[in-house]
Amino acid sequence: MLKLYDIELSSRLLLGTARYPSPAILSEAVKRSSAGIVTVSLRRETSGGKTGGAFFELIRQLGVRILPNTAGCHSASEAVLTAKMAREVFGTNWIKLEVIGHHDSLQPDVFELVEAARILTDEGFEVFPYTTDDLIVGEKLLAAGCRVLMPWCAPIGSAAGPRNPSALIAMRAAFPEIPLIVDAGLGRPSHAATVMELGYDAVLLNTAVAGAGDPPAMAEAFAKAIDAGRLGYLSGMLEPRDMAVPSTPVIGKAVFS
């Protein structure tokens, strides 16, 4: 079972709550995904220091664990402030830490990220850092106190899928004991299955579901793909070979040179 900061979760899907056509569709998508955790952006639904009361109430009523995020923050100090607000609003020490380096590419600023992770861990937060697939950054985040890493597989919202599987494989090998969650860049259920086959522990999705023609159905499709990928990983997959492998003996062709 997936264990994140000592909490056991039966689902390996984390679902974002932004940009659904309506709260009703969001709610249905969460149900069909069986997600155990939803992420919520504090800044996105905040205006003039007042937060989205009715919307947040709706999120609470989904009955799943809430992981507030710092989406839209561009510096460590901004992210720390947002995390503290989130702790007040949702009564949780969990924070998905996002510090964006560039407004356009939405690439994480890993320097500010590590700094914010250190400050927040010191203040008692349990930090889920959105990072790149860089191993050294991963090490620094762990040194700062993180016990989960959330690497991207492609830029946020790009729907491009795993762009650099070798880097994901290297990261899995470098941090065998740390829960690794692919966050950002997935577009299709097969992308999710692929990263789960690589041994990733979970997947975080938002746009791929919220932007789909039928978000609840897509949420279920991803849930199935994640289960399939995980089961495949655990079942010992075959390594690819160059040649066909006949499943019955071929007389006279027993030995290839």
Next chain:
Amino acid sequence: MSLFLVKGAGVAGLTLAYELLRRGEDVDIVDYQDVIGQGASHFAGGMLAPYCEREAAEEIVLTLGLDAADWWDKAVPGAVIRNGTLVVAQPRDLADLTRFASRTRSHAWLDRNGIADLEPSLAGRFEKALFFEGEAHLDPRRALAGLAKAIRNHGGEFHLGWGPPPKKNYTAVLDCTGPAAIPNIPGLRGVRGEMLYLETAEVALSRPVRMLHPRHPIYVVPRDDHRFMVGATMIETEDDGPISARSLMELLNAAYALHPAFGEARVVETGVGIRPAFDDNVPRVVETESGLAIAGMHRHGFLLAPAMAKKAASRLSNAYVPQEELIP
């Protein structure tokens, strides 16, 4: 003949008053504001765009919105401009245009020449666009003023500004107070919308233009006098304070990307409205203690108010609906 009290002189209240008058009923309209249409209606885009809205709204929004342009045309002759809608995207966001096309219908693809023919100001700026020929738009402020005039001409009485409501024997009280009804109607929430008006003579548009973007889609609706309404954000909060710097930057940035001349335009107005919505973002006619409410218009006030008004009026009045319209 019955006498009804409509609370709220925004798009929902005025369309309902008009539909009741059409059925031969009497109507008083109250609003705490001194002037009609000062709520979210004041900041509306006025796009009668059922096909485009279908991209992110339920099918019922399309169905109910199809007759809106005809309704407004009859109620306020001359208010409706039937030039369709143009949907564009920056080259890097072309995938969004394809997605938009796959979620909607009644559109045609345009190439550079097609875009230039329709909107010469946008010539050479976009490679591809979607044209929704069957859509229309109106200026919400002028349309509501025209509707109020028609209502007065047919005996509807306005009681505007703070003061005791008229003491009469009303058959029913009809709550069309928009966000003010949020505390009273279960399931209703507020969605903040921010907009601005730009003024420039360097750009001319004949129809609403929507520019798709993964994070900050905008629409620009041309008005008279070289003004352009640029909208609109959708934020899940009931805060109605002034527009945030971030939203202002995003709207201006998107307008600038649509046409650089907007960079030289004057920002003549910014505005914020709270759009009441149910959790499926579809409006409803709701029974209340003293009558009915039309609630949850969300971002579809001018598009769906006629259908909602007809629905509510037909519940309130069994009177024969004359075929000829009320024309002032």
